[in-house]
Amino acid sequence: xxxxxxxxxxxxxxxxxxxxxxxxxxxxxxxxxxxxxxxxxxxxxxxxxxxxxxxxxxxxxxxxxxxxxxxxxxxxxxxxxxxxxxxxxxxxxxxxxxxxxxxxxxxxxxxxxxxxxxxxxxxxxxxxxxxxxxxxxxxxxxxxxxxxx
Amino acid sequence: xxxxxxxxxxxxxxxxxxxxxxxxxxxxxxxxxxxxxxxxxxxxxxxxxxxxxxxxxxxxxxxxxxxxxxxxxxxxxxxxxxxxxxxxxxxxxxxxxxxxxxxxxxxxxxxxxxxxxxxxxxxxxxxxxxxxxxxxxxxxxxxxxxxxxxxxxxxxxxxxxxxxxxxxxxxxxxxxxxxxxxxxxxxxxxxxxxxxxxxxxxxxxxxxxxxxxxxxxxxxxxxxxxxxxxxxxxxxxxxxxxxxxxxxxxxxxxxxxxxxxxxxxxxxxxxxxxxxxxxxxxxxxxxxxxxxxxxxxxxxxxxxxxxxxxxxxxxxxxxxxxxxxxxxxxxxxxxxxxxxxxxxxxxxxxxxxxxxxxxxxxxxxxxxxxxxxxxxxxxxxxxxxxxxxxxxxxxxxxxxxxxxxxxxxxxxxxxxxxxxxxxxxxxxxxxxxxxxxxxxxxxxxxxxxxxxxxxxxxxxxxxxxxxxxxxxx
Numbered sequence: 001x002x003x004x005x006x007x008x009x010x011x012x013x014x015x016x017x018x019x020x021x022x023x024x025x026x027x028x029x030x031x032x033x034x035x036x037x038x039x040x041x042x043x044x045x046x047x048x049x050x051x052x053x054x055x056x057x058x059x060x061x062x063x064x065x066x067x068x069x070x071x072x073x074x075x076x077x078x079x080x081x082x083x084x085x086x087x088x089x090x091x092x093x094x095x096x097x098x099x100x101x102x103x104x105x106x107x108x109x110x111x112x113x114x115x116x117x118x119x120x121x122x123x124x125x126x127x128x129x130x131x132x133x134x135x136x137x138x139x140x141x142x143x144x145x146x147x148x149x
Numbered sequence: 150x151x152x153x154x155x156x157x158x159x160x161x162x163x164x165x166x167x168x169x170x171x172x173x174x175x176x177x178x179x180x181x182x183x184x185x186x187x188x189x190x191x192x193x194x195x196x197x198x199x200x201x202x203x204x205x206x207x208x209x210x211x212x213x214x215x216x217x218x219x220x221x222x223x224x225x226x227x228x229x230x231x232x233x234x235x236x237x238x239x240x241x242x243x244x245x246x247x248x249x250x251x252x253x254x255x256x257x258x259x260x261x262x263x264x265x266x267x268x269x270x271x272x273x274x275x276x277x278x279x280x281x282x283x284x285x286x287x288x289x290x291x292x293x294x295x296x297x298x299x300x301x302x303x304x305x306x307x308x309x310x311x312x313x314x315x316x317x318x319x320x321x322x323x324x325x326x327x328x329x330x331x332x333x334x335x336x337x338x339x340x341x342x343x344x345x346x347x348x349x350x351x352x353x354x355x356x357x358x359x360x361x362x363x364x365x366x367x368x369x370x371x372x373x374x375x376x377x378x379x380x381x382x383x384x385x386x387x388x389x390x391x392x393x394x395x396x397x398x399x400x401x402x403x404x405x406x407x408x409x410x411x412x413x414x415x416x417x418x419x420x421x422x423x424x425x426x427x428x429x430x431x432x433x434x435x436x437x438x439x440x441x442x443x444x445x446x447x448x449x450x451x452x453x454x455x456x457x458x459x460x461x462x463x464x465x466x467x468x469x470x471x472x473x474x475x476x477x478x479x480x481x482x483x484x485x486x487x488x489x490x491x492x493x494x495x496x497x498x499x500x501x502x503x504x505x506x507x508x509x510x511x512x513x514x515x516x517x518x519x520x521x522x523x524x525x526x527x528x529x530x531x532x533x534x535x536x537x538x539x540x541x542x543x544x545x546x547x548x549x550x551x552x553x554x555x556x557x558x559x560x561x562x563x564x565x566x567x568x569x570x571x572x573x574x575x576x577x578x579x580x581x582x583x584x585x586x587x588x589x590x591x592x593x594x595x596x597x598x599x600x601x602x603x604x605x606x607x608x609x610x611x612x613x614x615x616x617x618x619x620x621x622x
Binding site for chain 1: 278279286289290293294
């Protein structure tokens with residue numbers, strides 16, 4: 001069976017920025033005893049390149065800023081080695097490039113971006129994002145199930 | 150008077166800027182490290198129930214979470230006058246050492262190695278860990294694996310890699326299963342292999358850094374840290390020892406709860422970071438350093454066999470205390486080796502899987518102090534509570550604070566050596582930053598601006614007119 005890695009990331013103390021983490025944590029509860037690995041983290045770091053290189057498919061969930069809060073966008077991403085602002089925090093495409101550089105491979109990767117409403121100090125998602133969370137999880141499961149077909 | 154400003158300092162934890170003042174001839178007159186972020190943990194914790202402190206303090210830092218939780222829990226346990234079960238103490242030790250491994254690996258492989266392997270004068274756009282992946286992928290894979298090793302241990306025993314809630318006043322919330330213990334032990338040989346390989350490379354490359362060793366914060370100072378009663382490395386309990394530049398012990402086996410008898414704190418007008426000093430010698434002569442370099446300078450032996458061999462070789466570099474802050478890199482590698490060996494020792498104790506891991510008590514004292522060694526040095530948490538168990542006063546002295554005076558002295562030294570006229574060049578800039586990086590300062594701890602400032606260095610005359618400017622977007 002091919003392996004799937006789901007990474008939800010963001011700052012759960014900055015309101016909707018934590019939507020990736022919240023989605024990953026909810027998925028983790030429903031995917032117990034599943035070959036799907038779920039990781040919730042505050043930011044993307046080079047260590048994740050190792051785990052990514054071992055997966056056949058990766059789904060990254062992150063918050064986005066934009067004019068339409070609650071909008072869910074799913075995009076396939078490719079490695080991008082533009083590391084001009086590289087410190088110890090990475091963009092998803094740079095992380096894929098790290099996997100390619102270090103381990104010689106990168107899996108098919110989708111970025112699920114959810115446009116947030118509020119990024120103020122709060123450990124809760126906005127009502128808008130709470131309302132669309134079932135749809136976020138459904139979209140991620142679709143991407144997982146595509147892999148299992 | 151002319152002033153060069155460097156902001157922000159990159160590849161450190163937090164935000165800072167450096168100003169270098171030039172005299173009329175263009176020679177360096179003075180230098181200051183400005184910590185420009187303010188966080189205020191000491192104030193906003195007031196009024197909170199004391200038992201919340203470990204979880205609140207964990208949020209000071211995303212790197213040294215465990216150390217802050219431990220110092221905080223120990224301060225709370227002093228308030229409770231509770232005896233923490235031995236197994237809980239040993240599990241906490243394992244977590245603290247695992248954190249040191251991942252923190253030192255971050256500092257060495259991700260933050261410092263680009264300078265060491267790609268050269269101080271390499272293009273800034275390439276001189277980062279991504280640039281290193283292209284030139285030295287095996288080296289970076291080793292760094293990644295060591296970071297994972299430390300992070301996985303924390304996740305396995307504490308439940309989460311970042312900000313776990315496992316450490317609580319009185320002990321820890323869950324025992325270690327034999328299966329988890331065995332899983333960790335199966336990964337230690339690989340980690341030891343990586344760090345020995347890295348140490349061998351580093352030792353073979355030391356000659357390449359002779360100039361940096363000579364000029365990167367290389368000056369006489371005191372050194373302070375915790376040691377065991379036998380003078381070995383100690384990162385959890387222990388007593389404070391202070392040695393002078395010749396390696397002589399100035400103070401030994403000080404009860405760390407008496408820190409205020411020995412350490413004064415000066416407020417600097419240009420920084421949010423206070424400047425602690427050794428009281429007996431006054432301010433600023435009482436300048437001292439903490440962290441890996443200091444810890445390896447104050448001990449009589451390490452306490453584990455492989456690290457001991459490396460330490461003996463390291464100490465042979467200088468018969469007295471090693472004074473160059475550049476050797477912090479070397480010291481971190483030896484401490485990583487020590488930490489892996491010590492984790493093995495602790496996990497091979499059959500009692501480590503005991504279920505007795507927590508004691509309970511109400512507050513019995515109104516003041517409590519907790520001290521540990523964090524990756525960057527000695528960490529002190531000091532709390533007072535009122536009759537309802539609510540925090541009324543907090544004092545934190547973090548590792549980067551202890552090193553404040555030494556960081557300023559180090560910047561001045563390197564600026565004097567490398568800046569011969571008022572023209573700013575990238576290589577000079579990075580060397581000034583790199584000396585700060587040897588301290589691996591964690592500025593988030595010590596005082597947070599949101600967002601990333603561009604690098605902007607201005608050279609100004611005494612009238613505030615800009616004479617020269619270098620900008621890195």
